Amino acid sequence: MENEILRMEHITKVYPNGVMANKDVNLSVKEGEIHALMGENGAGKSTLMKILFGDEEATEGKVWYKGEELKVKNASDAIKKGIGMVHQHFMLVDSLRVYENVVLGMEPKKGIMTDSKEAIRLVQETADKYNLKVDPMAVVGDISVGQKQKVEILKVLLRGAKLLILDEPTAVLTPQETQELFEQLLMLKKNGHTIIFISHKIREVMQICDNLTVLRGGKTVGSMEVRNATEEGISHFMVGRDVVLRVNKKPAEFGDVLLNVKNLNYTNKEGRKLLDNVSFKIRKGQILGVAGVEGNGQNELAEAIFGFYPDATGSIMFEGNELLGKSIKMIRKNGLSYIPEDRIKTGAAGNLPIWANLIADTIDTNELKKNGLLDYKKIHERGKELIEDFAILCKNDEQLAGMLSGGNMQKVVVAREFSSDPKLLIANQPTRGIDVGANEFIWKKIVEQRDAGKGVMLVSADLNEIMELSDSILVMCDGHVAAYFEDASSVTEFELGNYMLGLKRQEDVE
Amino acid sequence: MKNKKPLSGYIEMFRMMLAIFISLLIVFAIILLISEEPLDALGDFVFGPLTSLRRFGNVIEGMTPLMFTGLAVIILFKPGLFNLSMEGSFFMGMVAACGASLVFGLPGKINLIAAMAFAALVGGVVCLIPGVLKVKAHANELVTSLMINYICLYFGLYVINEFFYDPTQNSSYSYKFPEGTVLENIIDGTRVNQGTILAIITVVLIWFLVNKTSFGFKANLVGENNNMADYCGVKSGKIIIITQFVGGILAGFGGAAHLFGMFERFQYSALPGYGWDGVLIAIVAKHKVQYVPFAALFLSYLRIGADIMSRNSNIPFEIVNIIQAVMVLLISATAILSGVKKKLIIKETRALEAAKEGGR
Numbered sequence: 071m072e073n074e075i076l077r078m079e080h081i082t083k084v085y086p087n088g089v090m091a092n093k094d095v096n097l098s099v100k101e102g103e104i105h106a107l108m109g110e111n112g113a114g115k116s117t118l119m120k121i122l123f124g125d126e127e128a129t130e131g132k133v134w135y136k137g138e139e140l141k142v143k144n145a146s147d148a149i150k151k152g153i154g155m156v157h158q159h160f161m162l163v164d165s166l167r168v169y170e171n172v173v174l175g176m177e178p179k180k181g182i183m184t185d186s187k188e189a190i191r192l193v194q195e196t197a198d199k200y201n202l203k204v205d206p207m208a209v210v211g212d213i214s215v216g217q218k219q220k221v222e223i224l225k226v227l228l229r230g231a232k233l234l235i236l237d238e239p240t241a242v243l244t245p246q247e248t249q250e251l252f253e254q255l256l257m258l259k260k261n262g263h264t265i266i267f268i269s270h271k272i273r274e275v276m277q278i279c280d281n282l283t284v285l286r287g288g289k290t291v292g293s294m295e296v297r298n299a300t301e302e303g304i305s306h307f308m309v310g311r312d313v314v315l316r317v318n319k320k321p322a323e324f325g326d327v328l329l330n331v332k333n334l335n336y337t338n339k340e341g342r343k344l345l346d347n348v349s350f351k352i353r354k355g356q357i358l359g360v361a362g363v364e365g366n367g368q369n370e371l372a373e374a375i376f377g378f379y380p381d382a383t384g385s386i387m388f389e390g391n392e393l394l395g396k397s398i399k400m401i402r403k404n405g406l407s408y409i410p411e412d413r414i415k416t417g418a419a420g421n422l423p424i425w426a427n428l429i430a431d432t433i434d435t436n437e438l439k440k441n442g443l444l445d446y447k448k449i450h451e452r453g454k455e456l457i458e459d460f461a462i463l464c465k466n467d468e469q470l471a472g473m474l475s476g477g478n479m480q481k482v483v484v485a486r487e488f489s490s491d492p493k494l495l496i497a498n499q500p501t502r503g504i505d506v507g508a509n510e511f512i513w514k515k516i517v518e519q520r521d522a523g524k525g526v527m528l529v530s531a532d533l534n535e536i537m538e539l540s541d542s543i544l545v546m547c548d549g550h551v552a553a554y555f556e557d558a559s560s561v562t563e564f565e566l567g568n569y570m571l572g573l574k575r576q577e578d579v580e
Numbered sequence: 581m582k583n584k585k586p587l588s589g590y591i592e593m594f595r596m597m598l599a600i601f602i603s604l605l606i607v608f609a610i611i612l613l614i615s616e617e618p619l620d621a622l623g624d625f626v627f628g629p630l631t632s633l634r635r636f637g638n639v640i641e642g643m644t645p646l647m648f649t650g651l652a653v654i655i656l657f658k659p660g661l662f663n664l665s666m667e668g669s670f671f672m673g674m675v676a677a678c679g680a681s682l683v684f685g686l687p688g689k690i691n692l693i694a695a696m697a698f699a700a701l702v703g704g705v706v707c708l709i710p711g712v713l714k715v716k717a718h719a720n721e722l723v724t725s726l727m728i729n730y731i732c733l734y735f736g737l738y739v740i741n742e743f744f745y746d747p748t749q750n751s752s753y754s755y756k757f758p759e760g761t762v763l764e765n766i767i768d769g770t771r772v773n774q775g776t777i778l779a780i781i782t783v784v785l786i787w788f789l790v791n792k793t794s795f796g797f798k799a800n801l802v803g804e805n806n807n808m809a810d811y812c813g814v815k816s817g818k819i820i821i822i823t824q825f826v827g828g829i830l831a832g833f834g835g836a837a838h839l840f841g842m843f844e845r846f847q848y849s850a851l852p853g854y855g856w857d858g859v860l861i862a863i864v865a866k867h868k869v870q871y872v873p874f875a876a877l878f879l880s881y882l883r884i885g886a887d888i889m890s891r892n893s894n895i896p897f898e899i900v901n902i903i904q905a906v907m908v909l910l911i912s913a914t915a916i917l918s919g920v921k922k923k924l925i926i927k928e929t930r931a932l933e934a935a936k937e938g939g940r
Contacts, residue, residue, distance in 0.1 A: 084926040129926060376811075399813035410811060419805035430801055430812040433794045443792040 074134075075101040075233060075264050076122075081131035083117050089473060091117035093288045095131070099233075099281075104255060104265045106275040106296070109285035109308055110477065110505025115268050118285070119235050123155050124148045135233075154231025156222045158238045158503070164211035169193040171210055172224050196228050201257055215364050216247035223254070234258065235266045238503065240274055242364055242531055244567045252278050270506060271534075272304050284308055308506055317513050320521060322541040325354030328494055328525040329375070334384035336374050344370040345382065346549040352494065357516065357526040359540025359558065361533060363570050367549040368529045369411055372498045375527070376408045377401045388494065402431060405493035409483055409500045411529075413476075417483040420472025424464055425453035427471045428486050452489075460485040461511065477508030484512055494525040501535060513539060533563050545569040552576065591924070599910035607903045614895060621893040628888035629881050635888065637770025642880035643873070644841060645670070647779040648834020649858025650865060650872045651786050656707060656827035657862065658790075659820045660803040663710045665725035666831040667855025668732030669703040671848070673835025675736035676702035678754050678846040681761040682744055688760040695761060696836040703832010704825045706732060711824030715817040733851050740846055754846035763841040775841035780873065782830065787869040789826075799823050831855060860904070863912050882907070 076099040083092040092114045099105045109115050120126040122133060124142035133140040135151060142148045145155075162171050169190045178188040193206045202220045210218065219239060226234055236255075240248045255265055255278060269275055275282055276296060283293040284307040291307050329352040336345040344367050352358050362368045374382045377398040386393040393401055410416040418427045429438060429449055438448050453467035460481045464474060471482055480500070487495065497516060501509040516539060520526050530536050536543060537558065545553040545566060553569040553576040555561045568574045608622055615621045629639050652666040677699035684694050709728055713719040737752065744754040763774040790796040798819050802809045806816040838854070839846065860879060865871035886900030 084930075086925065090930075378811075397813070397815070398811060399815070402813045408811065416805075416807045416811050419801060419808050421804050422801070426797070426801070430808065430814070433797050433814075439794070443788070444794060444797065 073101040075099055075136060077134040078118065078122065079132045079134070081118060081121060081133075082129050083114075083121060083126065084129045091288055092121075092128075092131075095285065095288070095290050097283050097290070098293065099264060099266060101264055102259060102262055103280040104259055104267055104278055106279040106282035107266055107268045107285070108270055108272075108275060108282055108304065109291075110270065110507055113285040113308075113505065114288040115285055116237070117288075119155065119237065119266070119268065122148070123153060123235065149229050149231065152230055152232040153235070154226030154229060154233070155235040156219065156226060156237065156239060158241060160218050160222055162210050162218060162221060164209075166210060167206065168204055168208050168210060168213070168221050169206035171221055172196075172206075172228055174225075176229065192228065193224065196224055200224075200227060200254065200261070202254060214247075215242045216244070216250070219243070219251065220254075227258075232262070233264045233266070235268070237268045238270075239267070240269065240271065241503065244363055244570055245533060245563050246567050246571065248274070270308065272301050272308075275304070276301065305506070317510075317517055317538055319517055319539075322357075322520070323355050323523075324541075325523060327351050328354050328356075328389060329527070330385075330387040331375065332385040332387070334371070334374060334382060334386065336370055336379050336382040344549050345374060348384075348546075348549075348551055350544055350551065350554065352525045352527055354525055355520055355523050357520045357528055357539055357541045359536040359543045360527065360529045360546060361536045361543055361566055361570060362531075362546035362552075364531050366546045366570070368546050369498060370549075371546065372408070372411075372496050372527065372529045376406065376496055402490070407431070407487040407490055407492035407495055409487050409495070409497045411498040411502070413480050413483050418471045418479055421470060423468045424457065424462070424471055424474075424482055425449055425467040427482050428453050428456050428467075428489070431486055432490060456485040456489060460488075460515075475505075477504035480504050481508055481511070484515065488515060488519070492519075492524065494527065495519055496527045496529070498529045499531060500528070501530075501532070533566060536566070537563060547572045547575070596911060599913070600907065603903065603907040603910050606906050610899060610902065611889075611895060614899075615893055617893065621889050621895055624892050625885045625889040627885075628892075629884045631888075633767075633769050635884060637767060637772045638884045638887075639877070639880045640767075640772045640776055641770065641842065642883060643876040644773075644775040644779045645834050645838040645852075645854040646857050646861050646876035646879055647783060647872055648830055648837065649854045650861030650876060651782060651858075651869065652707075652827045652830040652834065652855075653858040653862040654790075654865070654867050654869060654872070655786065655799075655823055655830060657867065658799045658803050659816070659823050660806065661711065661714060661721050661820060661824070663707060663714075663721045663725045663824055663827070664855070664859075665707045665710050665728045665732075666827065666858050667851055667853070668725075668729035669706040669828045669831035670835040670838075670855045671729075671736055671851055672706050672732045673699040673703040673832030674839045674846060674848065674852075675739055676832065677836035677839050678757070679739060679744060681757045681840075682755055685758065691758055692761045692763075692840060696833060696840070699836035700829045700833040703830075703835060704828035707828025707831065708821065708825045711821050715820055729851065729855075737849065744846065746845065749845075751847075752849055756845050757840065761840060762844070763837060771842060773841040775837035778837050779834075782833075783869060783872055786830070790869050795819075795822070831858070860908055863908060879904070 076097070078095065078097040081092050081095040084090050095114065095118055097107070097118065107115050117126060121128045124144045124147050140151065142151065163174070172193045173189045177184040178192065179185060190206045197204055197206070202224055204217055204220045204224070210221065239251060243251060258265060267275070267279055276299070279296050281293060281295055282299065282304070284291045284304065286308060332349050334345050334348040337343045348371060350358070360368045360371065373379065375386055375393065377393065377396055380395055382394060384394065388404055388406065391404060393404065414420065429452060432438060438452065439445055450467060457464065457467055462481045462485065463478050471479055474482065484500065495516070500512050500516070516526055516528065528536065528539055540558040543555045543558045543561065543566065544551060547570060552572065607625065611621050612618045629635050649666055649670055652669070656663045656666060677695045680695040680698040681691055684691055686694055706728060710721040710725040713724050714721045740754050741752050746753050746755045765771065765773050766777070798809065798814045801814060802816045802819045809816045857879065861872060861875045864878060865875040882904060883900060886903060887897065889895055890897040890899065
């Protein structure tokens with residue numbers, strides 16, 4: 071093929087735990103294009119890119135790069151060949167400055183000392199060349215997510231990458247920041263770089279990509295030119311059936327006030343004020359979406375309500391009971407449950423079997439015991455039931471949770487949190503990094519919860535999710551409530567973006 | 581549908597056997613190098629413990645302290661801590677048992693039971709200290725527990741020498757334990773005593789605690805992911821403190837059982853090392869309670885075999901430590917056969933995939 075820069079042929083990968091992540095996958099990328107790699111999570115996108123980048127070794131198959139067979143043992147090998155990767159979770163040192171991060175490991179030297187001046191000049195030059203506006207002297211911990219991403223891209227460019235892999239780059243960005251990123255990507259393309267854009271957001275792919283390849287269940291489903299593709303067609307490709315990510319919701323019927331948060335303040339150990347006089351209410355039958363650029367207090371708000379910070383001040387009334395200062399166990403007993411932001415760090419224990427993950431919150435209830443001892447028959451019954459109800463794809467309930475794909479692991483967490491039949495569900499990024507199918511399923515469950523007259527607090531960085539699901543929307547900026555919209559349909563994504571970025575703020579929000 | 585265990589599931593067992601086989605080869609090589617009668621020496625090492633009831637009795641009686649400290653280590657490490665104070669706890673258990681038996685002066689077996697209970701309590705407190713320091717003050721339990729072992733040794737020796745020293749003995753031996761304060765022999769011609777039975781009962785109880793109670797589940801959860809435990813409403817700090825106490829009780833009680841089963845007076849002047857052996861037992865048993873007796877049998881057999889060999893030949897007893905180290909090294913080296921396992925898994929996964937395709 072003309073101008074082909076990369077060809078991955080018949081890639082098969084079996085992980086040591088017996089998961090076959092790639093089955094005979096083919097991928098062909100032309101020089102100077104933006105190529106979308108699409109598919110649900112667990113479809114094998116990450117595995118394929120890890121093989122390309124040298125993080126994993128293919129069990130079978132060959133990789134051709136610039137006409138030669140490519141054999142990379144590790145990431146630094148790949149970088150030497152001109153392949154760079156911008157990870158979904160940034161690999162930056164928060165306490166260092168931007169330029170220090172960018173040149174880390176390849177510092178220009180003056181004698182044995184780092185030549186800071188030269189480093190700053192180098193970073194500034196590259197930044198200017200590609201129109202990536204960042205301040206080289208800023209401390210990485212202080213800059214926004216969008217800025218951090220630019221630092222990551224700079225890092226890759228400065229190491230001479232011609233082929234850039236971007237792993238779900240827009241997952242953490244506001245619409246405004248996404249548009250800016252797209253302009254920069256087009257700029258890179260103009261400069262002759264090739265980009266592999268990993269995403270499952272169809273609209274974004276339609277907007278900037280030239281070609282796309284879809285993976286499903288570890289196999290290549292097909293490749294096509296974007297200009298010949300339709301949204302429905304791609305969607306069909308990705309999940310094997312027609313799914314348009316929309317939920318059918320009945321009009322909301324708000325009931326009594328369930329949760330009443332008043333003047334909630336929280337300052338962390340480092341003295342940063344993360345919650346600043348936050349007040350709001352959630353009613354029965356209401357999904358309250360909490361929007362905001364990540365790191366503006368949404369996560370802390372969710373965690374504070376669920377008892378993570380006993381030293382927060384203010385008041386959290388739930389059906390007439392004060393929750394503030396209560397233990398998580400008591401808060402759960404009051405009828406709250408929580409889907410945490412990070413399923414690997416907090417939501418699940420990867421080394422424990424699925425059944426153990428499913429009952430971790432209810433282990434002290436008598437339902438699962440007989441004569442005071444654990445009743446494994448009941449436990450496994452419960453496990454099987456939840457696996458079936460939540461369509462968790464696994465061999466059986468003895469399989470370790472860590473072996474599941476992202477979407478299925480998240481379903482385990484969701485199943486557990488729903489199993490206690492909560493009055494109020496706090497869902498913190500419930501669909502982050504999971505596939506369309508699981509996403510749709512979890513949305514449906516959340517709407518069911520609301521239709522049953524229960525309350526839902528939905529924290530999400532995905533504005534589309536907020537817009538689709540929420541009945542009402544709360545926007546957070548810098549720890550305070552920047553705006554509240556009783557009727558979610560009365561506001562546009564762009565308008566939300568203005569409040570999220572702190573460009574606008576409603577006065578006297580209640 | 582019944583799940584047939586795939587071949588790759590047996591690799592663990594093959595690996596253990598291979599490790600033992602390789603270490604025996606190494607042992608044989610060592611013996612060949614230094615012995616004039618290598619075959620006799622090897623015979624003594626491998627079969628020696630089976631040649632008489634007394635010798636086999638030595639193996640069984642040697643298992644008792646190993647089982648207790650092995651269990652202690654499994655429980656102490658369960659919530660993800662490396663609390664090594666079981667050595668001090670075992671030692672203080674012996675000191676407390678000795679002291680209590682002499683001070684309490686209760687009639688017959690009641691004195692024995694009271695002394696052992698007191699020893700368990702003291703042992704529990706010893707292991708509790710690093711746990712509490714970890715939870716409340718974020719002190720590294722590895723450091724504090726190692727320090728505590730020194731405190732235990734010197735404090736224990738002080739107690740024995742100051743209050744229970746028998747002046748008719750030349751070194752720091754205590755008075756004889758009161759009559760009746762002894763774990764009776766159960767097999768004539770050996771020193772196998774009721775302590776072994778207590779150890780087996782303890783294994784069963786701890787197996788229940790770990791596998792059948794919600795406490796065991798929670799301790800496991802804390803060890804696997806303490807963030808998740810906290811967020812699921814399990815108080816990880818509380819679990820850590822309780823497990824350290826329980827682990828200490830096991831070590832302290834083990835110390836008392838060892839003392840009353842094997843001796844008639846306290847006669848240690850250094851840490852006995854059974855606590856460290858507990859780590860070996862836990863590793864060989866893969867931290868599974870039900871394998872503890874087998875691991876203890878294995879280690880005890882090894883030692884008695886080597887002891888017999890060194891007495892009958894010119895091979896020094898120190899060789900035993902080398903052999904022991906080689907075996908543990910190989911058993912804990914998980915990479916052995918991992919290549920074979922990987923290939924097997926790939927093959928099985930393929931077969932499974934093919935079956936799925938065919939079934940459609």
